[in-house]
Structures are given as C-alpha cells and as structure tokens.
Amino acid sequence: MLDITNVNKTFFPGTVNERKALRGIDLHLAAGEFVTVIGSNGAGKSTILNITSGKMRPDTGTVSIDGKDVTKMPDHRRAQFIGRVFQDPMAGSAPTMTIEQNMSMALERGQRRGLALGVTKAKRERFREELKSLELGLEDRLKAKVGLLSGGQRQALSLLMATFSGPKILLLDEHTAALDPQRAALVSRLTAETVDRFRLTTLMVTHNMEQALRLGTRLIMMHDGRIILDLNQEQKSKMTVHGLLQEFEKIKGAQLDDRTMLQ
Numbered sequence: 001m002l003d004i005t006n007v008n009k010t011f012f013p014g015t016v017n018e019r020k021a022l023r024g025i026d027l028h029l030a031a032g033e034f035v036t037v038i039g040s041n042g043a044g045k046s047t048i049l050n051i052t053s054g055k056m057r058p059d060t061g062t063v064s065i066d067g068k069d070v071t072k073m074p075d076h077r078r079a080q081f082i083g084r085v086f087q088d089p090m091a092g093s094a095p096t097m098t099i100e101q102n103m104s105m106a107l108e109r110g111q112r113r114g115l116a117l118g119v120t121k122a123k124r125e126r127f128r129e130e131l132k133s134l135e136l137g138l139e140d141r142l143k144a145k146v147g148l149l150s151g152g153q154r155q156a157l158s159l160l161m162a163t164f165s166g167p168k169i170l171l172l173d174e175h176t177a178a179l180d181p182q183r184a185a186l187v188s189r190l191t192a193e194t195v196d197r198f199r200l201t202t203l204m205v206t207h208n209m210e211q212a213l214r215l216g217t218r219l220i221m222m223h224d225g226r227i228i229l230d231l232n233q234e235q236k237s238k239m240t241v242h243g244l245l246q247e248f249e250k251i252k253g254a255q256l257d258d259r260t261m262l263q
C-alpha cells in the first residue's frame with residue numbers, strides 16, 4: 001500500500017555540514033498496517049515522514065501509494081491521500097478561527113477549491129457528531145476559537161481533522177510528546193480508535209518506547225539513517241522496553257565494531 005523503496009536523502013551534500021539522513025531505506029506497509037517508529041535523535045524518523053508526505057523529495061528511490069508512484073507529486077496534491085499530525089498542538093489548527101471554521105477548512109483540504117469557511121447546517125451537524133466521538137464536550141463549543149482549547153483538545157481535534165479528506169495514510173510525528181501524561185493517554189486512545197475506524201495505514205514516530213510497543217501492529221527502530229530493527233505484531237507483543245534498549249545497544253555496538261574493523 002505504502003512502498004518506500006531504496007530511498008536516500010543527504011542534506012548539504014559535499015559540504016562540511018553534510019548529513020546522511022536516510023541510507024537506502026526500504027519500507028513497505030500493507031493496507032491498514034500501523035507502524036510505530038522509534039530511534040535515536042537524528043536517526044531519520046521525521047525525514048521518512050517528510051518524504052512520504054511529499055514535503056521533501058528523496059535524492060534517489062521512490063515512494064508509491066497503492067501502486068502509484070508519487071515520488072514527484074507535490075505535497076498539496078498528496079494531501080488528499082495523507083493526513084498528518086505534528087508534535088506541536090499549535091501546528092494543526094488556526095487559533096483565531098473557530099472550531100467549525102477549522103473543521104470546514106480541513107474538509108476542503110486536498111480538493112484545491114480554496115478556503116471554504118462557510119459552515120452549512122448539514123456540515124455543522126456532521127461536525128457535532130464527529131466531535132462527540134472525542135468525548136471532550138467540544139460538540140457544544142463549535143463557535144469557540146481554537147486558541148482557547150488545551151493542547152490535548154487541539155491534538156484530538158487535529159487528529160480528527162486529519163481524517164476529513166478521507167486519507168489512506170496517517171502520519172503522526174511525536175503527536176503526543178508535548179502533552180501531559182493524562183492527555184497523552186487520551187490522544188493515544190483516540191489514535192488507536194481513529195486508525196481502526198478509518199482503516200488507516202499509519203506511521204507514528206514516538207520517543208516513548210512503551211507507547212511504541214502498546215500501539216500499532218509493527219515496530220521499526222531507526223539509527224543513523226537506517227532501519228535497524230523491524231518487529232511484526234507477534235514479536236512486538238513479546239518485546240519489552242528493556243528488550244528494545246538491549247537490541248539498540250547490541251546493534252549500535254555491532255555497527256561500531258564494524259567501523260573499528262574498517263580502520
């Protein structure tokens with residue numbers, strides 16, 4: 001369903017600042033697969049999401065969605081198949097606009113018909129129903145400015161709005177990291193429900209290993225631009241946080257040994 005094939009990405013090539021962000025990444029997700037992505041800082045996790053969404057182009061390799069090569073398709077056109085939620089609760093919604101205006105805009109996303117701020121009665125009913133599923137009481141606050149909501153409420157709203165264009169793929173970039181534990185748990189629960197409800201093929205980056213083990217159907221670990229561990233559902237269900245740390249040390253250690261041998 002989502003096929004990332006032999007993708008390489010280097011920033012500032014040939015300069016002292018050269019950074020190899022992705023090194024020959026092959027990642028294939030079946031429809032409905034929910035992959036959690038963990039790894040060290042600078043491992044390339046966000047770059048994979050950026051290349052999938054079309055925000056960045058790979059230097060080599062391809063991205064295909066449902067068998068269609070989208071490598072050169074710009075992000076605004078890919079937005080019709082891809083929903084994305086960022087770490088910053090402020091990033092996914094416009095604070096000075098109301099909840100219903102934000103939702104209306106999200107509904108038009110990917111359709112290139114310009115901003116549609118007009119909210120019809122039918123739309124408002126739909127928004128109310130959708131908001132009820134969040135169980136945050138937002139269905140009674142359609143005309144409240146989004147800037148007045150808490151971070152958790154905004155992330156829940158962003159998650160809901162990310163599904164409005166009927167995407168096939170959901171990209172989550174540490175979307176619970178800026179929330180307190182209680183709100184992070186709420187948004188985690190809503191994430192699992194949303195992925196199930198819309199059968200979304202999902203990539204979720206997180207620094208929380210416990211969350212990465214609990215959510216999703218598969219787990220990948222990245223380091224230095226490579227996927228160094230890929231666990232299926234069964235392997236993931238038997239894995240622990242301690243086990244993940246041990247795997248990381250083992251693989252990292254092996255890489256360092258390789259390098260030592262080359263010197």
Ligand SMILES: Nc1ncnc2c1ncn2[C@@H]1O[C@H](COP(=O)(O)OP(=O)(O)OP(=O)(O)O)[C@@H](O)[C@H]1O
Binds near residue numbers: 019020040041045048
């Ligand atoms: N737009 C950019 N310009 C230059 N370098 C970049 C850019 N985006 C990422 N990089 C570099 O590419 C490498 C991978 O970055 P990326 O953000 O994908 O890592 P990450 O695994 O998401 O890290 P973190 O967990 O710290 O967010 C890093 O060395 C980073 O500095």
